[in-house]
Amino acid sequence: MDEVRTSSVMQEMAYRYNQLYLTPEKGISGTGVYSDIVRYGKLPPEIDEKIKNEGLSGFKCSEKDRLFSENTPAGTVDILFLQERSDFERFVQIMVYSCEPAAVASKIESAEILGVTNWRKIENHMNDYLSNGGSNLSWRDELRKFTNNKKNYQDTILVIGSGGYCGLTAEEAGFEKEIWEEISIKIKTYSSCARYIVRKLFSDYKDIIWEEMIADCAGLLYALNKYDTSLAKRFFGVSRRGYDRRGKLINFSGDSEYNINELAVRVSEAIDKLGIYVNKLLVEDDSDYYKILFRLMEEMNTFVSVIKG
Numbered sequence: 001m002d003e004v005r006t007s008s009v010m011q012e013m014a015y016r017y018n019q020l021y022l023t024p025e026k027g028i029s030g031t032g033v034y035s036d037i038v039r040y041g042k043l044p045p046e047i048d049e050k051i052k053n054e055g056l057s058g059f060k061c062s063e064k065d066r067l068f069s070e071n072t073p074a075g076t077v078d079i080l081f082l083q084e085r086s087d088f089e090r091f092v093q094i095m096v097y098s099c100e101p102a103a104v105a106s107k108i109e110s111a112e113i114l115g116v117t118n119w120r121k122i123e124n125h126m127n128d129y130l131s132n133g134g135s136n137l138s139w140r141d142e143l144r145k146f147t148n149n150k151k152n153y154q155d156t157i158l159v160i161g162s163g164g165y166c167g168l169t170a171e172e173a174g175f176e177k178e179i180w181e182e183i184s185i186k187i188k189t190y191s192s193c194a195r196y197i198v199r200k201l202f203s204d205y206k207d208i209i210w211e212e213m214i215a216d217c218a219g220l221l222y223a224l225n226k227y228d229t230s231l232a233k234r235f236f237g238v239s240r241r242g243y244d245r246r247g248k249l250i251n252f253s254g255d256s257e258y259n260i261n262e263l264a265v266r267v268s269e270a271i272d273k274l275g276i277y278v279n280k281l282l283v284e285d286d287s288d289y290y291k292i293l294f295r296l297m298e299e300m301n302t303f304v305s306v307i308k309g
Contacts, residue, residue: 009065010087013080014056016118016155021047022099023058024090029098038098041119059091060084064162066185072193073290074200075151079189080159088161095157107167107251110192113157121153122146158196160188165219166235166248173231183223191219194293202297207304208252209267212236214296217278221289226282229275238264238271262309270306 014020018037028034036042043051050057062083070077082088089104092111096102122143129142146152164173165187170180194215198205205211216232233239237247242261249267253260277299281292296303 009067009080009082010059010061011056012067013091016120017095017116018043018047018119019094019099020059020091021050021056022094024093024097024099024101026101029100034099038117041117041122059087061087070189070193072197073294074197075156077156077158077193077196079192080157081162081185081189082159083162085161085163088159091159095159107248108161109163109165110158110160110188112192112196113155113159115150115154116157118153118155125152156196158189158192160185160192165191167246168231168234172234186223187216187219189219190222190289191215194218197290197293198297205297205300207300207307209249209307210300210304212248212252213267213271213274213303214293217274217296218289218293221278221292225287227275227278229271232271232275233268236264236267236271238268240265240268263307266307266309270303273306274303 010020019034022028022034022037033044033047036044037047064081064083065087066079066081068079070079080091082091092104092108093099093102095113095116096111125146126139126143129139130136134142162181163184164170164180165184168180170177173180173183175183192215194217195211198211198214213232213236216235217227220227220231233247235247236249237244238249243249243264249264250260253263274296278292278296281295285291285295
């Protein structure tokens with residue numbers, strides 16, 4: 001897919017997923033209107049009328065919005081970047097929370113949406129089938145064959161919002177504002193891809209702190225062409241002195257303040273160890289950072305043992 005970087009981004013998404021024309025409301029996920037759009041690919045008359053007369057409402061849209069695809073070892077994913085925080089939250093409410101007005105915490109800066117039905121893909125296949133001699137009578141059998149493979153009609157979307165990665169300001173990260181904004185988009189994009197790969201291909205490996213560490217690592221590699229351990233520690237809020245009360249480690253620890261300080265020291269040590277190993281891989285290997293991700297997963301226990309102490 002060619003990258004889309006104009007205000008047409010949300011129009012393109014709404015074309016694929018007509019539920020984006022709905023307004024998040026309590027209980028709407030149980031209505032016939034929602035079911036018609038999401039489960040049956042039908043466009044209720046009132047939504048058709050809204051599209052014709054009002055167009056897409058409720059989203060501010062920005063010229064900085066982007067839509068592009070990334071080919072990962074776990075499959076192709078669509079990356080959607082939304083500049084406006086309100087657009088990010090509304091999109092997550094509609095696509096993740098089934099159009100219910102759920103609160104989206106300010107610390108959430110990305111979301112993974114798996115297996116969303118793209119009815120346009122089904123329509124396009126039907127049109128191709130009929131134009132190539134297929135009949136309306138045999139379409140049901142063809143549809144069954146087509147939908148037997150979910151890859152034919154389901155999409156994976158990684159949606160990311162604006163702002164510094166892990167809430168870091170440009171000054172805190174040591175970059176100019178505009179540069180840090182672009183770096184943050186890349187880190188969010190490729191850290192999200194890394195999480196998707198790990199969860200899909202390495203489902204037996206479950207250590208959330210390790211998963212976050214290598215997600216950050218992948219993001220930094222793609223954004224800076226290096227693994228910056230000082231930034232990695234800032235993301236978690238860790239150092240040899242303990243936890244700084246700001247980083248994301250608190251989201252994954254569940255420990256008391258005393259224990260989280262001990263954990264922070266171990267995570268800091270693991271990041272230093274990871275930095276040495278990644279530098280070695282960068283010297284030995286090429287710039288295929290997904291390949292490095294796989295190498296890191298092979299050595300997972302070496303680093304998890306440091307984290308756990």
